Amino acid sequence: MDQAIPQDWVESVTQIVEEAGAAILKVYETDFEIETKSDESPLTQADLASHHVIVAGLQSLTPNIPIISEESAPPPFAERSQWPRYWLVDPLDGTKEFVNRNGEFTVNVALIDAHEAVFGVVGVPVQQKIYVGDVNQSDPRLRAYVDVNGDRQALSGTGYDDAESVVRVVASRNHGGERLEGYLTELASQFTECQRRSVGSSLKLCVLAEGGADVYPRLGPTSEWDIGAAQAVLTAAGGGVYTPDGEVLAYNTKESLLNPEFLAVGDASYPWRERLPAFPAL
Numbered sequence: 001m002d003q004a005i006p007q008d009w010v011e012s013v014t015q016i017v018e019e020a021g022a023a024i025l026k027v028y029e030t031d032f033e034i035e036t037k038s039d040e041s042p043l044t045q046a047d048l049a050s051h052h053v054i055v056a057g058l059q060s061l062t063p064n065i066p067i068i069s070e071e072s073a074p075p076p077f078a079e080r081s082q083w084p085r086y087w088l089v090d091p092l093d094g095t096k097e098f099v100n101r102n103g104e105f106t107v108n109v110a111l112i113d114a115h116e117a118v119f120g121v122v123g124v125p126v127q128q129k130i131y132v133g134d135v136n137q138s139d140p141r142l143r144a145y146v147d148v149n150g151d152r153q154a155l156s157g158t159g160y161d162d163a164e165s166v167v168r169v170v171a172s173r174n175h176g177g178e179r180l181e182g183y184l185t186e187l188a189s190q191f192t193e194c195q196r197r198s199v200g201s202s203l204k205l206c207v208l209a210e211g212g213a214d215v216y217p218r219l220g221p222t223s224e225w226d227i228g229a230a231q232a233v234l235t236a237a238g239g240g241v242y243t244p245d246g247e248v249l250a251y252n253t254k255e256s257l258l259n260p261e262f263l264a265v266g267d268a269s270y271p272w273r274e275r276l277p278a279f280p281a282l
Contacts, residue, residue, distance in 0.1 A: 004137040005111065005119045009061065013109055013121050014130055014147075016057035020050040020107045021125030024092060028126075034099060042095045047071055050091035050107055058087050058109070065111075068257075070225045077255040085113040088251065090225040094201025103127060104200035110228030115250040120232030122206055131155070131206045133233030144209060144236035155237040158211030160270040165192040170204045170213035172220075179280050180219045186277040187217075205230035208266040209237035215272065216264040219279060224257045231264075240268035244279050 027046035035043040051071040058067055068074050069089040080086070087109060092098060094105035103126035111119040122131040130147045133155075137143040144155040169184060188194035199207055204216050205227060228251060231241045241249040241264045249262050261279055265272050 002136055004139075004142070005134050007142075010119075010121075010132065010134065010142075012057070012061050013119075014132060016054055016061075017107045017109055017121045017123040017130060019057065020053040020091060021123045023049040023053050024098075024105075024107065025125050028098065028101070042099055043071075044092075044095060044098065046098060047092040047095060051089070054089050054091055054107070054109060058089075062087070068225065070223065074257060080252060083252070085111060086252070088112050088117075088225050088228040090202070090223075090229070093226055094203070097200035102200065104203050106201045106203055106206075106230075108202055108225065108229035110225075110232055112228060112251045115253055116248070117228045117232040117235065117251060120229030120236075122202055122229045122233055124203060124206075131209065131230070131233045133209070133229075133236030135232055135236050137236065144233060144238075146206070146210065155209045155233070156211075157209060157234075157238040157266045158214075159238075160214055160267040162270075166195065167191045167193075167215060168195045168197065168213040170197050170199050170207050170216045172198070172200070172204070172218070177220070179282075180217065183217060183219060183277065183280055190275060190277065202227055202230035205234045205239075205241070205264055208239050208264055209234045211266060214266050215276070217276075217279070218259075218262050218264070220261065222259045222262075224251050224259060227259070234264060234266075235268075237266075238268060239264065239266045241265075242273075246273055 024046040032044050037043050051069055067087040090108040093108050097104040107123035109121050110117050118135045120133050128149050133144045145152050207213050241262050243260050
């Protein structure tokens, strides 16, 4: 798909994400129970409530486009590799943030076309924010924006200013470990100042899209649904998400739905690979 998403789709998916966020907040306000999935990650009724709202909404909107959601078993690669496009859903990214009640969890719906995240909507229910990105939209007012309580603001990232020699890093609140700390130490040696901000969930990519940080190095596993929607927002805003070899992060190219490690940047025009250290070996 090299054309902009139909505006009625944009409006409908935005409404679906808002409704999913409302379903999450109903659980958030209760003394909810926490289950543990097979991969040891937490699961709450909010994840499932959001999943049901989103799947029902997308099936009604586009009955012929398949859906992959974190909360349902994906079909085998032999089947999904034949899909020209599909919806990729994380009903509640940042369940640990949800459990800890810090508000940094998101609802994520992406449209993947030819292995590329071309459209994404990311909702932040507690903050009443909705991020929207349409990579193929030519109108800058509609290409990337954040809606805060009905107030729409265009997103265009922030071009990196080499003269300042300061790098602002956004990192995970719950993941990283020694490899990330070592990488950030090396990165800091390349700049006069390295400012670090910890944020949960796919909100890290949205912070880049808003110009609130310059880079997000992800050392460690993520799944495709974790970042598909936010990658579309970031790309539409002028940033990008890249594998360690400099390729744009792609989707549905293999049996596993795990991503490689990646570097997300707010300004895709800046030669970050020439300036930043290589990721440390596993």
